[in-house]
Amino acid sequence: MAEKILMKGNEAIAYGAIDCGCDGYFGYPITPQSEVMETLMKVQPWETTGMVVLQAESETSSINMVYGGACCGKKVMTSSSSPGVSLMCEGISYIAGAELPCVVVNVMRGGPGLGTIQPSQGDYFQTIKGGGHGDYKCIVLAPASAQDMYDFVDLAFELAFKYRNPAMILGDGVIGQMMEKVELREPKPRRTDAEIRALCDSWATIGCEGRHGNTITSLSLDPVTQENFNLHLQKKYDTIQENEVRYATYRTEDAEHLIVAFGCMSRIGEAVVDLAREQGIKLGLFRPITLFPFPKKEIDALVPQLKSIISLELNAGQMVEDIRLIVNGRIPVNFYGRQGGMIPDPEEILEAFLKTIK
């Protein structure tokens, strides 16, 4: 019987990192995710697994430490919340441009600006559409529970190394702060130097033993080379889109109306589905777990049975645009959201939903 421990989602990130054999965490305090680094500093994994944990002087520095560590073929990560992630976007672009694996956790809070410290999903556009400069994409996982926070660190590293691409865990203040039971796995050991050399010697900067020096850069002065590289990136993103879509559904088999919601909103959305069903309305829920790759085909396949879709988000309507691109005018795609750290209750959402189908 695996061990189950009551913990916050943020703590689950910390334990998830240690238990998946993470080599290094570099971070900077910001509410509502500071428990990630606090937990790591308390547990002191450098005494057990040898994992490095360092408090940097800024988010800018954190992400660049992640860049430096990722260049060495190490499993390195950082976490922050919205304003901090904005600062990291330069570094994330470099990491994507240098094709490096790493994990970045964003426990979103209300914006814009310094905003609030309460939960939000206002960084969907930033995360999915770029954030930093240039044509790049991060693999994005959206956790909906403390268990997801724990499990997704390992999954994010697996995907990051599989595609040599930054992976983001896009949580929110609800998931980060909420305490839930988390089932812990058998810890994975950290990779040995020999394993890293076997896996990454063709590109990593781990010392040029028996070969010429490797260079990791995202710079190219030649536009032909740069375009070819960009095309290579796009091809990689197509492969990720093809192979890595993850999602969950709730009561969609006979659904005539569909909620699409990720993260904490998918949890609230399930309650809305149950309330609607009590009134005889066939409502179902679709939860994208990967926001990139977005479950395009899977949502598209449901459209023929549906009369409408409503996207539930803690923002002014961001993911809804991607759903509308998929639906392409066949049925109404509506939106309900709260902003600034406010969280709707199921009754409020049901009322808003009922108005849309009148």
Add this chain to the structure above:
Amino acid sequence: MDINEIIKPENLVYKKTPILKDNILHYCPGCSHGVVHKIIAEVIEEMNIQEKTIGVSPVGCSVFAYNYLDIDWQQAAHGRAPALATAIKRLMPEKYVFTYQGDGDLASIGTAEIMHACNRGENIVVIFINNAIYGMTGGQMAPTTLLGQVTATTPYGRKAELNGYPLKITELIAQLEGTCYVTRQSVQNPASVRKAKKAIRKAFENSQMHKGTSFVEIVGTCNSGWKIPPVQANKWMEENMFPFYPLGDMKDR
């Protein structure tokens, strides 16, 4: 004596180290970067640490340092090299890790990163090239540009009331508890090159002794940016840069 009698392998006293690749350096004629690259390469060869050294190149002219030294390189975002180096050294403590940064990279956009890496006493080597100008972007004012110095963005000379004062960042770095060795050198003549090389070697040796950060500033020339031919630029440097940026060790412990 016939030259061909002298030019024989057994009489060889100086040749380019194989750590330096055969690529032609993209730097302008007489640029100090080339000399500094060469002496770093020689130190790496003499210490036999080619396979254990990781360099971090900056944004600026020396972004392409990775084209010239046959070691593993990471290319950092502007000013962030000390953050990268911090992670490399912490994750692989047995490696020799150095950053190579210009004055714009280290003393302007990257001030936070260099201060905190040095203050944490990261066991890395920092090579800081101070030529008092932004070279790659075409000769704009750097944080280290002297008062009165003409650049593309100080066409009438740097004025304190408009542009602030030249930053003696190395003096600040020397105040930080985390640094063990802070020195200012130059490479304009054979004696200074040999001294600078000794300083770089000492810095690399320090980094394996867990004494903290070693910081080597090299005051150099930017002939194109200064619009002064190489030999005269060295003279201009001695007359104008050295009084404000005096050479020598600031800290050695």
Add this chain to the structure above:
Amino acid sequence: MALKGAIVVDTERCKGCGVCVANCPTNTIALAHEVNSRGYNFVHMANPDNCTGCTNCATVCPDAVITVYRVKI
């Protein structure tokens, strides 16, 4: 005992900056009138008999184009 030296210049890599010339203590080297394929007047031994193989030129060369040989006679 005297020292006798000679240098070999990788003329294609030389950029003719002249820093070596300014640092030659024996007035051995000078920039050539000819240019290399990139248009630089490369350095050469104008007065080869003067060379002592002191390595000063090679030490200050930013492009590492000078190889130095020396014999004791």
